[in-house]
Each structure stands twice: as C-alpha cells, then as structure tokens.
Amino acid sequence: MIDWAARDKQVVWHPFTHMSEWISGDPLVIDRGEGSFLYDVAGRRYLDGVSSLWCNVHGHAHPRLNAALREQLDRLAHSTFLGLTHKPGIELADMLVRLAPKGLTRVFYSDSGSTAVEIALKQAFQYWQLRGESRPRFVRLEHAYHGDTLGAVGVGGIEIFHRIFGPLIHESIGVRTPATYPNPDKLSGEDLSARSLAALAKTLDEHGSQIAAVVMEPLIQGAAGMITHPAGFATGVQKLCRERGVLFIVDEVATGFGRTGTMFACEQEELEPDFLCVAKGITGGYLPLAATLARESIFEAFLGARSEMKAFFHGHTYTANPLACAVAIESISMLEEGVLERGKDLGGYLGRLLREFVEPMKWVGDVRRRGLMIGIELVEDRTTGRPFPVEHFQGVKVCEAARKHGVILRPLGDVIVWMPPFNMNRDEADLLASATMRAIEDVCG
Ligand code: PMP
Numbered sequence: 001m002i003d004w005a006a007r008d009k010q011v012v013w014h015p016f017t018h019m020s021e022w023i024s025g026d027p028l029v030i031d032r033g034e035g036s037f038l039y040d041v042a043g044r045r046y047l048d049g050v051s052s053l054w055c056n057v058h059g060h061a062h063p064r065l066n067a068a069l070r071e072q073l074d075r076l077a078h079s080t081f082l083g084l085t086h087k088p089g090i091e092l093a094d095m096l097v098r099l100a101p102k103g104l105t106r107v108f109y110s111d112s113g114s115t116a117v118e119i120a121l122k123q124a125f126q127y128w129q130l131r132g133e134s135r136p137r138f139v140r141l142e143h144a145y146h147g148d149t150l151g152a153v154g155v156g157g158i159e160i161f162h163r164i165f166g167p168l169i170h171e172s173i174g175v176r177t178p179a180t181y182p183n184p185d186k187l188s189g190e191d192l193s194a195r196s197l198a199a200l201a202k203t204l205d206e207h208g209s210q211i212a213a214v215v216m217e218p219l220i221q222g223a224a225g226m227i228t229h230p231a232g233f234a235t236g237v238q239k240l241c242r243e244r245g246v247l248f249i250v251d252e253v254a255t256g257f258g259r260t261g262t263m264f265a266c267e268q269e270e271l272e273p274d275f276l277c278v279a280k281g282i283t284g285g286y287l288p289l290a291a292t293l294a295r296e297s298i299f300e301a302f303l304g305a306r307s308e309m310k311a312f313f314h315g316h317t318y319t320a321n322p323l324a325c326a327v328a329i330e331s332i333s334m335l336e337e338g339v340l341e342r343g344k345d346l347g348g349y350l351g352r353l354l355r356e357f358v359e360p361m362k363w364v365g366d367v368r369r370r371g372l373m374i375g376i377e378l379v380e381d382r383t384t385g386r387p388f389p390v391e392h393f394q395g396v397k398v399c400e401a402a403r404k405h406g407v408i409l410r411p412l413g414d415v416i417v418w419m420p421p422f423n424m425n426r427d428e429a430d431l432l433a434s435a436t437m438r439a440i441e442d443v444c445g
Helices: 004-011 019-024 063-075 087-099 113-130 150-154 159-168 189-210 233-244 296-301 322-358 394-404 426-444
Strands: 030-034 037-040 045-048 104-110 137-141 173-175 211-216 247-251 275-278 290-295 364-370 373-378 415-418
Touching (some): 087 322, 150 159, 173 189, 189 233, 322 373, 373 394, 373 426, 394 415
Parallel strands (some): 137 173
Antiparallel strands (some): 037 045
16 A cells, blocks of 8 residues: 555645644545545545645535536637637636625636735735836735745734745835734723724825825635724725725625625625735636636726837736636535525634533633634633733634644644635534534643
C-alpha cells in the first residue's frame, strides 16, 4: 500500500503551514467526500466543520453539481476569455448582476478571493487615473484580511501574516474596527461604531484626495477572528465614502452566497458599493473562480478608442473557466431554490446549540455568529476575559483534538471556527457541537 503521507512530506509545501511540524506530524490524507463528510485513505470519516476552508455550500459530491460539471466537461473544459467568450461565462455574469446589489452591472472574472480584491484595487486606481487624478492610497479596517497576493496584502492588517511583507507592499491606512476599541465603560455597539466612523471621517478628511477607495468585509470580518460589526456600521462607511467622493469596495469573498443568511451580506445593510468581490462559495466549493463586479460608471471610464489605451490590462489564463462557471450557475440556482432558506434554519439550530451548550463552557469567552459564519473564542479566564498565552496555541490544539472526535476544524488563533455546509442536518450539527465541546474539554480541562 502506498504511504501517501510519507510521499507528501517529501514533495509538497502546504499553504499557511509550519512545514517542520507537518513533516514530524501525522497528516490526514483525504480520499473522497460525500455530503457533509470527508473520508481519508484509510476509510475513516470526518465531518467537514469548516466547509473546506469556507467554500463548500451543498456538501461534497452533490449529484446536481456533479452532473452540471460533467455536462460542461463534454462540451468544453476551457477556452480563453481574452478575446473570446462563452455561454457559461455570459450566463453566470447575468445571474450575478441580477443578484448583486443594485448598480453593479459589470462582471470581471478571476480565480481566487485574492485576485478578486486585487482587481478591484487596480480598477479603482486606474479609474481615478483615467479621470485625471492620481489616488494611490487605500483605506482598510484594522485586522483586515483580503487575501495573499501583494496588492491584497497591502490592504491587510493581520500582523503575523502581513508584517513580513511590509517592504514589498504599498501600505494602506488602517482604521480601527468597532469591536476592538478598549471598552471598559461597556459602550454600546452603536457608540463604538460612531467612534470608528469618526476615525474614518478624519482619515478621509486628512488624506481624501489621495484615497482611491475604502475596502471592507460587511457585517463580519472572517479571517480577523469572526469579528462582527454593529448593525449599521457598513452603511455608515458607505455614507462617508459617498460624502467624501471615495470609492467603496466590498469584499464578500467569505460572506457571499448565503453565508450570513442573505445571498449577499450587502442586502442586510442596503449597501450599494462601487465594487463587489466574490469567490469561495461561488462554485459551491468545487472549482477556483472569482468575480469582481463594478458599476457601469466605473466601466465606462475604461471605454475609448484602442489608441487611447484605456483598457484594463489584467487577466489570468483560467479567467472564467467554463467548468467553474457551469458549476457556479447550478450552485447558485440551488441556493435560490431553497438552500438559502435551509441555511437559515441550520443557522438557527446552531445558534441554539451554541447558547445552550457551548457558551456556558468555562473556557468560552465569546461566541459570534452571522448566519453560518461562527467564531467561538477561547479564553483562560472568562470572568476577566484573559486570553490563553499565545505560545500555548490552544486553538490549534483544540482543532487537533476535534479530529480525534471525527470533526475537521481550523482555528483563527484561539477562535474556533464553525462554517458548516448548508446541507448539514441536525444530527451532523449535534456531532459538530459535541466534538468541539469534547475537544475543548480535552485541551483546556
Ligand atoms: N477576502 C476574504 C474576506 C477572505 O476570507 C479570503 C480567504 N479566506 C480572501 C479574500 C482570499 O481568498 P482566496 O484564499 O481565495 O485567495
């Protein structure tokens, strides 16, 4: 029998992975997936508690998605979108424009969340150039995460991921996000929001003519540790952008396609951004695909005779890959046909499990949820909120322990993430909760 783990250790370099630990560890080699479960090469099954890094929507190997993919495969696997077009790319763009916030009428495809953001940044910059203004700066929230390519890292604010690349990037201006203000006086979310918005207004007043756009995730900053925003915060940011004449980029790479309870989180705040970045769940978690949607007025600035050289010179080999577009169309149709509603039920059920069983645990300092995006924050002392020492890597250990109880989890520091696929049933949700609680007991108890 082939020792896949041993072979992996010889030739593979994994993302976001401390490779010396990986090499001395016991990697899980996944063989197949079915519904909410992944199976390893030894046939053991694990509940996929994080939707394969937040992208799976309907479960693994879904018959409808498989069929859509096969059908497209028999027609065309790939043909470039540079100078040519194809039906799945057009049909999906139509669908995205129909579902996205009002005013977003143009779809530019790419292949990851990072590229979707990178493209919005470059389009925003070039838009101002084409209007005769040089605006080289971007504003982002504290702890922001928008991807790993250099432009996206430039609007990132997570110290351990981003600091090292400081000399390579074009630094953005960070504005404090409401939830992270020191709050000894127990100010309301509204007050914290007002503070953050005042800081943003000040930044825009000081640097306004230099700023191309403000970029943010709406409702919840995922990779930052599932940091939730008070209601109305994103609307406040949008209002300031409009008043100060700065473009507004919304990153729905994590929140898009039903994750927060509506097709896009924008709907819950009536946001109408200038750019919308989507990826992850767009293909139901099947294939790499992303899209950056823009307003017609932005698009129009790029129009002109060839000799004017106004085109947006950016494109990837697999832009709008037809297989990915075909599976995306099917996945989004399924969301519209009732899966979105099902996701709301699942969210409600998980909310109950969290309130009744997880929140009362001694080591749980906070539980944050927006739809099916959930963060369980572990602390050493919940009365004072004192965190575990960083060097204990408690979050990593809890996720390792959960695997022994049959559930795959991945932490963000000491925040344990639940991001279930929408098809997860109640028994599976119970398993997710019980395995997480047992793992917390194993490690913290
Ligand atoms: N933006 C957000 C909000 C994300 O959560 C992520 C990935 N976690 C990205 C961008 C980057 O996406 P990708 O990993 O597909 O490049």
